[in-house]
Amino acid sequence: MRILIIGGGIAGTAAALALDKAGAQVSVHEAHPDSGADIGAFLTLASNGMLALAQFGAAEAVARAGFELTAMRLTGDTGSVVSTVPLGETGDPLRRFRCLRRAELCAVLREEAVRRGIDVRHGQRFVTATEDEAGVTAGFADGSTARGDLLLGADGIHSVVRPLTDPEATRPRYAGQRVFYGYTTEATPPNEPGRIEMLRGSTAAMGYAVSPGGETFWFARVSAEELSDAEIAETTPARWRERLLPLLRPDATPAADIVAATDGRLMVTNARDLSTVTRWRTERMLLIGDAAHAASPATGQGASMALEDAVVLAKSLRDAPDTRSALERYERLRRPRVERNIVDSARLTPRRAPSRLQRTLEGYRAKWKSRTGAPAPSSASAATSDGELARQLDWDTPLTADSPAVQGS
Numbered sequence: 518m519r520i521l522i523i524g525g526g527i528a529g530t531a532a533a534l535a536l537d538k539a540g541a542q543v544s545v546h547e548a549h550p551d552s553g554a555d556i557g558a559f560l561t562l563a564s565n566g567m568l569a570l571a572q573f574g575a576a577e578a579v580a581r582a583g584f585e586l587t588a589m590r591l592t593g594d595t596g597s598v599v600s601t602v603p604l605g606e607t608g609d610p611l612r613r614f615r616c617l618r619r620a621e622l623c624a625v626l627r628e629e630a631v632r633r634g635i636d637v638r639h640g641q642r643f644v645t646a647t648e649d650e651a652g653v654t655a656g657f658a659d660g661s662t663a664r665g666d667l668l669l670g671a672d673g674i675h676s677v678v679r680p681l682t683d684p685e686a687t688r689p690r691y692a693g694q695r696v697f698y699g700y701t702t703e704a705t706p707p708n709e710p711g712r713i714e715m716l717r718g719s720t721a722a723m724g725y726a727v728s729p730g731g732e733t734f735w736f737a738r739v740s741a742e743e744l745s746d747a748e749i750a751e752t753t754p755a756r757w758r759e760r761l762l763p764l765l766r767p768d769a770t771p772a773a774d775i776v777a778a779t780d781g782r783l784m785v786t787n788a789r790d791l792s793t794v795t796r797w798r799t800e801r802m803l804l805i806g807d808a809a810h811a812a813s814p815a816t817g818q819g820a821s822m823a824l825e826d827a828v829v830l831a832k833s834l835r836d837a838p839d840t841r842s843a844l845e846r847y848e849r850l851r852r853p854r855v856e857r858n859i860v861d862s863a864r865l866t867p868r869r870a871p872s873r874l875q876r877t878l879e880g881y882r883a884k885w886k887s888r889t890g891a892p893a894p895s896s897a898s899a900a901t902s903d904g905e906l907a908r909q910l911d912w913d914t915p916l917t918a919d920s921p922a923v924q925g926s
């Protein structure tokens with residue numbers, strides 16, 4: 518089977534590795550001229566993401582690129598510690614949480630794909646696709662085309678593939694928070710190796726972790742109006758720092774000192790999510806990763822969910838009798854879990870009432886039913902079980918028509 522993957526970010530490159538392992542012939546078409554890099558955000562990969570990576574042999578390379586997080590400490594705005602909890606599966610070194618820049622994760626996955634002989638093409642901006650009984654043809658901005666049996670839209674939250682699988686899909690929505698993040702080697706906040714610090718400030722929530730090399734990685738989430746693209750492009754890091762500092766200074770935490778010690782490596786973005794039930798697939802196209810189910814960043818699960826997608830899709834195509842039943846099986850197994858993550862993340866993102874979000878999801882399901890005559894895939898019957906998730910991801914455990922879906926993250 519020949520599979521065209523649009524987007525060489527986390528979901529796209531991971532899917533390429535997993536599908537290659539399952540025996541498919543894949544090509545990755547990434548718009549960025551030389552990498553899937555972005556403006557420099559970092560992320561934490563949770564144990565479930567590391568478990569997914571292990572299924573296609575990429576956990577060790579990713580583990581080397583990032584640093585371990587084994588505990589999380591929560592501190593209130595008065596400076597008193599509220600709790601310290603272990604993070605994820607700390608017993609297995611390869612399943613520990615990892616902190617790394619998104620661009621580093623993409624680079625490791627891409628290097629692994631190229632090393633395995635996978636066709637990864639840069640500078641190919643997808644613009645459209647047409648499908649027929651025999652296959653699907655992708656068209657790119659440079660006038661080139663590519664032909665395959667299946668096309669995966671792994672092109673992120675602003676997906677260009679999405680309107681092709683769901684012409685009625687709504688655009689991603691602002692989730693109510695600005696996310697600042699930065700890096701500094703000039704701060705010396707309290708820290709312990711492997712511990713991420715969460716600071717529940719009076720106005721902004723902040724998190725930081727100090728790498729073994731002494732670099733502080735930090736983010737801050739602030740409820741406020743959406744920033745325009747122009748404001749983001751035109752505002753300097755120094756100006757963002759000036760705007761953020763007064764929100765942090767009143768708290769008896771290290772938050773303000775960390776931000777004050779951050780020079781040019783300070784960025785901001787709008788938190789967005791896809792809080793409607795999007796139609797993920799046609800006969801020959803399927804959305805994965807953020808293109809299908811972007812959540813606001815609060816649960817820190819978007820990348821791990823994209824890695825899970827890759828494994829479950831590859832196993833579904835490997836184990837189902839034909840492509841249509843493979844895609845159905847994939848959606849039945851994935852939708853409850855990723856929708857739950859969108860709702861959970863919205864719950865942690867003030868200003869977006871989760872009940873309203875839930876109502877939106879329910880309203881869309883009703884619309885889906887009237888449009889297709891069939892009930893929308895639901896999260897109601899999904900189990901919440903780490904053991905079940907491990908079985909679902911385990912490469913050697915077949916995915917059968919009655920494999921149970923898993924919900925919690």
Ligand SMILES: Cc1cc2nc3c(=O)[nH]c(=O)nc-3n(C[C@H](O)[C@H](O)[C@H](O)COP(=O)(O)OP(=O)(O)OC[C@H]3O[C@@H](n4cnc5c(N)ncnc54)[C@H](O)[C@@H]3O)c2cc1C
Pocket residue numbers: 523524525526527528529546547548549552553554558559560561562563619641642643644671672673674675676677696786788805806807808814816817818819820821822823
């Ligand atoms: C501030 C912030 C913090 C986050 N923190 C975390 C965290 O701690 N943990 C976590 O797990 N997740 C986190 N996330 C979410 C995580 O970054 C995403 O879920 C993840 O990047 C999704 O991967 P993806 O491959 O689906 O999309 P992306 O990473 O967006 O990749 C999409 C790729 O498609 C390419 N592309 C786009 N359009 C086209 C086109 N037309 N043609 C060809 N290629 C195209 C892009 O260049 C890009 O390389 C965070 C997100 C944000 C915004």
